Amino acid sequence: MSELKIISQHAGTVLVGQLAVMAFGVADTVIAGRYSDEALAALSVGSAIYISVYVGLIGIVQALLPIWAEMRGARQYEAVGQSLRQSLYLCSFITAAGMAALLFPGPLLRWAQVPELMQDDVRHYLAILAFGFPPSLLFRIYSTFNQSLGKPLLVTWLQVGALALKIPLSIWLVAGGGGVAPMGVAGCAWATLIVNYLLLVLALVMLRSQALYRPFFLWRRMERPDWPQIRGFARLGIPGGLAYLVEVTSFTLMALFIARLGTTASASHQIAASVAAVLYMMPLSMAIACSARVSFWLGAERPDYARRVVVLGLKLTGLAALALAATISVAGKLLAGWYSGSPAIISLASSLLVWVAFYHVADATQALCAFLLRCYRITLTPLVLYGIFLWGLGLFGGYLLAYEGIAGRAATQSASSFWAASTIAIGLVAAALLGLLWRTVWQSPRAIPGKTQAA
Numbered sequence: 001m002s003e004l005k006i007i008s009q010h011a012g013t014v015l016v017g018q019l020a021v022m023a024f025g026v027a028d029t030v031i032a033g034r035y036s037d038e039a040l041a042a043l044s045v046g047s048a049i050y051i052s053v054y055v056g057l058i059g060i061v062q063a064l065l066p067i068w069a070e071m072r073g074a075r076q077y078e079a080v081g082q083s084l085r086q087s088l089y090l091c092s093f094i095t096a097a098g099m100a101a102l103l104f105p106g107p108l109l110r111w112a113q114v115p116e117l118m119q120d121d122v123r124h125y126l127a128i129l130a131f132g133f134p135p136s137l138l139f140r141i142y143s144t145f146n147q148s149l150g151k152p153l154l155v156t157w158l159q160v161g162a163l164a165l166k167i168p169l170s171i172w173l174v175a176g177g178g179g180v181a182p183m184g185v186a187g188c189a190w191a192t193l194i195v196n197y198l199l200l201v202l203a204l205v206m207l208r209s210q211a212l213y214r215p216f217f218l219w220r221r222m223e224r225p226d227w228p229q230i231r232g233f234a235r236l237g238i239p240g241g242l243a244y245l246v247e248v249t250s251f252t253l254m255a256l257f258i259a260r261l262g263t264t265a266s267a268s269h270q271i272a273a274s275v276a277a278v279l280y281m282m283p284l285s286m287a288i289a290c291s292a293r294v295s296f297w298l299g300a301e302r303p304d305y306a307r308r309v310v311v312l313g314l315k316l317t318g319l320a321a322l323a324l325a326a327t328i329s330v331a332g333k334l335l336a337g338w339y340s341g342s343p344a345i346i347s348l349a350s351s352l353l354v355w356v357a358f359y360h361v362a363d364a365t366q367a368l369c370a371f372l373l374r375c376y377r378i379t380l381t382p383l384v385l386y387g388i389f390l391w392g393l394g395l396f397g398g399y400l401l402a403y404e405g406i407a408g409r410a411a412t413q414s415a416s417s418f419w420a421a422s423t424i425a426i427g428l429v430a431a432a433l434l435g436l437l438w439r440t441v442w443q444s445p446r447a448i449p450g451k452t453q454a455a
Helices: 003-035 037-062 065-073 077-103 106-111 116-148 153-175 185-209 211-216 227-261 263-299 303-339 343-375 380-404 415-443
Strands: none
Touching: 003 037, 003 116, 003 153, 003 185, 003 263, 003 303, 037 077, 037 116, 037 185, 037 227, 065 077, 065 116, 065 227, 065 263, 065 343, 077 116, 077 211, 077 227, 106 116, 116 153, 116 185, 116 263, 153 185, 227 263, 227 343, 227 380, 227 415, 263 303, 263 343, 263 415, 303 343, 303 415, 343 380, 343 415, 380 415
C-alpha cells in the first residue's frame, strides 16, 4: 500500500473520531442553552477551565505516539508493551494534577472574577468532571497506542458510538424525566463521566480480545517504575502539553478580552473561533497520521522514507488548508448566518472569517511541523516560539491594537485587531517551525531519533 493511501486512510479515520469528540461540547452547549441561560453561562466558564486543564495534560500523553511508533518500526513489539505499562506511572501523576486542578478551582474563579452566584454551579460541574478525568486519560492512552500502530479505526468507532449515547444522556440528565430530577449543567458533567467510564471499559475489552494487540504482550505483570524511561516520557510530553496549553489559552484569553467590546463582538468572535476549531481537526488528523509514519520509518532506520513522508504530509496539508481557506473566504457570510440571525453579528463574523481563512493556512502548517518535530525529539523550541508569538505578539499585540493604540495610531476597539495580530503571530510560528523541520530533516538525514539533539 502506498504512503499516500496509508496516510489518507489514517488521517480520515482520525478526523471522523475527532469531530465526534468535538460534537460532545457542541451538544452540551445546545442542551444547556435550551435548559436555561444560567446553565449555559456556568457551562461556558466550567468548560473553558476544563478544556484548559484537559488539553494541557492530555497533550503529554499524545506526545508518546512517536515513541511507540518507532519501537514498532524497529519490530520491538514486547518493548512497546513494556513502555505502555510504564506510561501508566506517568498517568498517575497526570491524573493527580488534573483532579486537583478541577476539584480546587477557587483561585482561578476569583482571578477571572466569575460572579459568586455562578461559582457554585461551576464548582459542582468541575468536581464531577474531576472523577471523569482518570478514565478519559486512560482512554487517551488507548487512542494514542492505536494511532502509533496505524490502526485508529477501533477508536473512531468507539468515539462515534459514545456521541450517540452522550446526546440523549445529556438531554435526560439536564432536563430530568423518568424519575430523575433536573440537574442543569451538572447533568452534562454526569453524562460525560458515564460515557468516559464506558469508553474505558470497552477499550479494555478490545485490548483483551483483539488479535491485533497480542504481539505486544500488554497483559504481563506490571514492572517496577523505570524512572529513566518515565523521565524520557516527561521530557517529550511536558513541553508538548504546555505547547497545547499556550495555544488553547491564547484563544480563551482572547475571548475574555473581546468580551469587553460587547455582545456583538463577543458573539462574532465565538463564531470565528468555532469555525477555526473545526478547521483545525484536519491538520491535527493529518499530523497524527504523518507522525506515526515518520516515527515508524525512523525506528526502522530508514530516514530517507521518513523524509518522503514529511514532504508528502506538507503537500497534503498545504493543499487541504488552502482549499478550506478558500471555502471559508467565499462562504463566510453563509457560515455566519448558520450561527446567528442578527445582521450585525453576521456582518462582523463574516469579516472575522476572512482572517480565519489566513489563520488556518498558517495554523495547519505549524500543527503538522510541531508534530513531526516531536518525532525527532525537538519539543522545547516550539514551546518557546508559541509563548513568544501566540501570547506575546498575538494576544498582547491584539490587546494593544484594540485598547491602547500602537505606533501613534488610536485604539481600534475591534475584535478584528485580535485576529489580525494572532494571524501574524501564527504565521511567524509556522515559518519558524517549517525552517526548523527543514534543517532537522534535510541537513541531518541519517539522524536516529534517540541520538538527535533536542532543540
